[in-house]
Amino acid sequence: MLEILHHPPDGLLERDASRVHEVLEGPTLIHIAGRKRRPLYVSVLLHGNETTGWETVRALLKRHLGGELPRSLSLFIGNVKAAKENLRSLDGQPDYNRVWSGGHGPEYAMAARVIEEMRALDPVACIDVHNTSGTNPHHACVNLMDPAHLALASRFGHFVVFADKPPTVETRAFGEFCPAVVIECGMPDRPGGVEHALAYLEDALARDGLDQVHLHPGDIDLFHTAAVVEIPEEVSFGFGDGSDFDLLPDLDQLNFNELPAGTILGKVRPNSNARLRVTGSSDRDLYGRYFTVDEGRMVTAVPVMPALISTDARIVRQDCLCYLMERIRVPEDPP
Ligand SMILES: [Zn+2]
Numbered sequence: 385m386l387e388i389l390h391h392p393p394d395g396l397l398e399r400d401a402s403r404v405h406e407v408l409e410g411p412t413l414i415h416i417a418g419r420k421r422r423p424l425y426v427s428v429l430l431h432g433n434e435t436t437g438w439e440t441v442r443a444l445l446k447r448h449l450g451g452e453l454p455r456s457l458s459l460f461i462g463n464v465k466a467a468k469e470n471l472r473s474l475d476g477q478p479d480y481n482r483v484w485s486g487g488h489g490p491e492y493a494m495a496a497r498v499i500e501e502m503r504a505l506d507p508v509a510c511i512d513v514h515n516t517s518g519t520n521p522h523h524a525c526v527n528l529m530d531p532a533h534l535a536l537a538s539r540f541g542h543f544v545v546f547a548d549k550p551p552t553v554e555t556r557a558f559g560e561f562c563p564a565v566v567i568e569c570g571m572p573d574r575p576g577g578v579e580h581a582l583a584y585l586e587d588a589l590a591r592d593g594l595d596q597v598h599l600h601p602g603d604i605d606l607f608h609t610a611a612v613v614e615i616p617e618e619v620s621f622g623f624g625d626g627s628d629f630d631l632l633p634d635l636d637q638l639n640f641n642e643l644p645a646g647t648i649l650g651k652v653r654p655n656s657n658a659r660l661r662v663t664g665s666s667d668r669d670l671y672g673r674y675f676t677v678d679e680g681r682m683v684t685a686v687p688v689m690p691a692l693i694s695t696d697a698r699i700v701r702q703d704c705l706c707y708l709m710e711r712i713r714v715p716e717d718p719p
Contacts, residue, residue: 388413389415390417391416393408397445397446402468404438404461404468405467409464415457416456418453418454419453419454423505424456424511425509426458426585428441430481430512432468432473433517435467437569453589455508465477472702481514482550483552484554499557508562508594510555512564514569517696519637519639520636520639522541522570522580523543523545524540525545526547527553527556539587541580542603542605545691546606546712549609549665606711608710610664611663611708612662613707615660615661618657622697628658630651631695635695638690639690641689643684644687646683651680652680662674662675672685673685689710690708691708
């Protein structure tokens with residue numbers, strides 16, 4: 385199901401994410417030659433509703449149209465069909481950022497093919513562009529605690545998240561052979577996302593020695609994902625709509641804030657089964673450690689910093705409610 389091209393087809397750059405399907409049948413890898421041969425790998429639309437990546441590469445390629453990119457670019461355009469519907473993924477499709485460590489089905493084979501193709505081309509780095517479905521500061525995520533990965537991340541901004549779960553993400557697979565980073569550009573269509581990502585990609589294309597960098601511990605605020613918070617299937621919930629588990633409609637305003645114990649997340653109807661599933665690295669349920677119900681309200685039990693809270697109920701069902709973060713020390717760069 386993967387198509388591999390060597391230049392963008394006619395009309396592609398004129399289309400927004402919802403119309404890419406008119407030109408591309410499905411996931412497509414486009415190798416665009418530039419002055420330096422080793423490519424930068426950039427992926428967009430792994431999640432079909434996260435359109436900042438596509439808008440950014442459109443702008444990038446238009447800007448260099450008629451000239452030459454400073455470095456070759458291998459551009460992967462992921463879930464074209466979900467982008468048509470402005471959805472993260474379609475019902476029945478696997479999540480395109482959960483198919484990169486093997487598995488059965490066409491999407492897994494497609495991802496394996498991309499890895500095989502790119503590994504042979506020895507990319508200088510892998511940058512995967514995403515949006516969040518709630519309000520979050522722009523930040524980068526890495527899956528390996530490696531100075532080259534952290535330094536690549538630090539060029540995007542000072543907030544950096546280290547997440548070693550889930551193991552099936554694209555950047556984890558690419559991390560085996562090049563520095564790899566996810567950039568989270570806030571919500572789609574919010575001002576500043578495309579501009580920030582574009583400046584970042586331009587810098588990455590122009591720069592030599594992306595993998596030889598000095599990381600200054602003061603340059604970044606590094607957090608790691610201590611746990612994933614999900615809402616169990618059997619629990620009915622909503623945002624300010626009077627459900628059994630009625631979360632605050634503006635819950636995403638808590639993202640990247642270090643919250644004191646007792647912070648209210650929402651209301652719980654008496655005798656309802658409302659609870660959260662909180663999974664740490666051991667897969668043990670940590671609900672009781674982080675949350676409690678106090679006079680009909682779900683509150684935090686300990687100081688904690690949530691990130692990537694989504695207030696889109698469909699996305700909460702497909703992915704999760706949020707992650708819980710802990711601040712960690714930035715490793716010293718070896719001399
Ligand atoms: Zn995403």
